[in-house]
Amino acid sequence: MAILYTLVARGSVVLAEFSGTPTNASTVARQILEKTPGNNDMNVSYSQDRYIFHVKRTDGLTVLCMADDVAGRRIPFAFLEDIHQRFVRTYGRAVLSAQAYGMNDEFSRVLSQQMEYYSNDPNADRINRLKGEMGQVRTVMIENIDKVLDRGDRLELLVDKTATMQTNTLRFRKQTRRFRSTVWWRNVKLTIVLILLILVIAYVVSAFVCHGLTLPSCL
Known part of the structure; x- marks a missing residue:
């Protein structure tokens, strides 16, 4: 004001x-x-x-x-x-x-x-x-x-300065929650990517090991 x-x-x-x-x-x-x-x-x-x-x-x-x-x-x-x-x-x-x-x-x-x-x-x-x-x-x-x-x-x-300090505190809390949410979503995305990568690697390895074999015998 x-x-x-x-x-x-x-x-x-x-x-x-x-x-x-x-x-x-x-x-x-x-x-x-x-x-x-x-x-x-x-x-x-x-x-x-x-x-x-x-x-x-x-x-x-x-x-x-x-x-x-x-x-x-x-x-x-x-x-x-x-x-x-x-x-x-x-x-x-x-x-x-x-x-x-x-x-x-x-x-x-x-x-x-x-x-x-x-x-x-x-x-x-x-x-x-x-x-x-x-x-x-x-x-x-x-x-x-x-x-x-x-x-x-x-x-x-x-x-x-109380009002100013309270405003800064609320702003800091909002920024903290926003940062935690960003980190959480980043971790979720990273986990999904790792799972997909593992599945791809497993598929490639299984295809290499089982090359020339039928699927039942490979399993």
Whole structure:
């Protein structure tokens, strides 16, 4: 999945969030919200190893996501724009006074569905290219997240590898079963060939020994 985590917040108050995999992205995201105060509109990205936190703030509402660096910027920011529009359209002015996680039970399902769509559906990128809505993404500033958070030590982004390991294990098991099946059929074919060869040799030898003799006397 290209987009692994996302949240919607008013200032530093998280209204809804969803994570597609066990990770400490939520902790990092909250630090980003605290370090980028104010209500000025902004599009900015913060890099950390092979993960990038993309932030879109519009009219005081911040939508943030964490994605693989291979996702680029167009798709994550198209995702953020989509989430912003859906959130405002759904809750309107209630966003201004909502309590922390006030929309999480309902809207986290929307976050999950749209994360899946923008991560895996090729139509997501085609649609955004046709619309041309994300031209402003070209000016997005990429900064290192450690610099933004004013940390002297390296901030480690912990992403659970269990799902990847399980996938690799299943793939290995399938390959093992396929290999065993191939070897078994190869042995069966070899056995059949050997039996046929033995029969041919026996026939040739018997024909040579019994040359000139009748079959009953040869037997």
